Amino acid sequence: xxxxxxxxxWGETTYVPTMLGxxxxxxxxxxxxxxxxxxxxxxxRKTKLSVKQLAFCxxxxxxxTILSNIKLFHFPxxxxxxxxxxxxxxxxxxxxxxxxxxxxxxxxxxxxxxIDPYVLFPMQLVVDYFLAFGALxxxxxxxxxxxxxxxxxxxxVLGRFVFAVISGWIFFGSYAWEGWNGxxxxxxxxxxxxxxxxxxxxxxxLLPPVKSAMARIKKMAVE
Numbered sequence: 001x002x003x004x005x006x007x008x009x010w011g012e013t014t015y016v017p018t019m020l021g022x023x024x025x026x027x028x029x030x031x032x033x034x035x036x037x038x039x040x041x042x043x044x045r046k047t048k049l050s051v052k053q054l055a056f057c058x059x060x061x062x063x064x065t066i067l068s069n070i071k072l073f074h075f076p077x078x079x080x081x082x083x084x085x086x087x088x089x090x091x092x093x094x095x096x097x098x099x100x101x102x103x104x105x106x107x108x109x110x111x112x113x114x115i116d117p118y119v120l121f122p123m124q125l126v127v128d129y130f131l132a133f134g135a136l137x138x139x140x141x142x143x144x145x146x147x148x149x150x151x152x153x154x155x156x157v158l159g160r161f162v163f164a165v166i167s168g169w170i171f172f173g174s175y176a177w178e179g180w181n182g183x184x185x186x187x188x189x190x191x192x193x194x195x196x197x198x199x200x201x202x203x204x205x206l207l208p209p210v211k212s213a214m215a216r217i218k219k220m221a222v223e
Contacts, residue, residue, distance in 0.1 A: 168186030
């Protein structure tokens with residue numbers, strides 16, 4: 001059995017991975033990182049898989065996961081402003097391109113599913129953990145652009161926002177505030193925490209010392 005049905009403290013029926021389910025998710029996590037590194041190799045024109053590329057992707061996922069648990073603000077019904085976790089999650093795309101970024105983002109979602117699952121519906125799992133986090137890899141669209149990290153970060157965050165709104169509208173519309181329809185509620189609810197963190201992050205990224213540091217880190221990752 002890959003999951004078990006659990007009733008949480010709010011009386012909701014949730015699906016939690018069993019030990020076997022977590023093992024399979026861990027295997028999927030490793031496989032996704034391996035494929036991401038293969039795509040990173042293609043983007044950086046290296047002739048063989050690089051241990052350094054794998055390390056950079058793995059460290060980005062691990063650090064993003066740690067930062068996602070440092071919550072500056074947390075909604076009781078889910079969603080939080082974290083300590084720059086989305087920024088770290090977009091790094092692989094910025095470093096290594098679109099394919100590597102999306103697969104690393106999905107692997108980040110898999111790790112979130114292992115550590116802190118909140119699944120009410122099977123399709124909600126796909127939208128919230130695979131598509132929303134995978135969308136952070138859209139940063140790879142701007143990996144070679146001027147001010148690529150800022151552009152990529154904004155694009156990745158918008159991608160995540162779209163899937164968060166879809167999930168909130170379809171699966172959590174019943175939580176809408178009184179007088180609000182499900183779509184408008186999801187739009188505003190997700191915008192509050194996602195864009196609050198995004199605005200803080202972009203301001204930090206525009207600081208000259210930070211821009212310089214980000215450029216040095218990318219140079220270390222791709223050379």
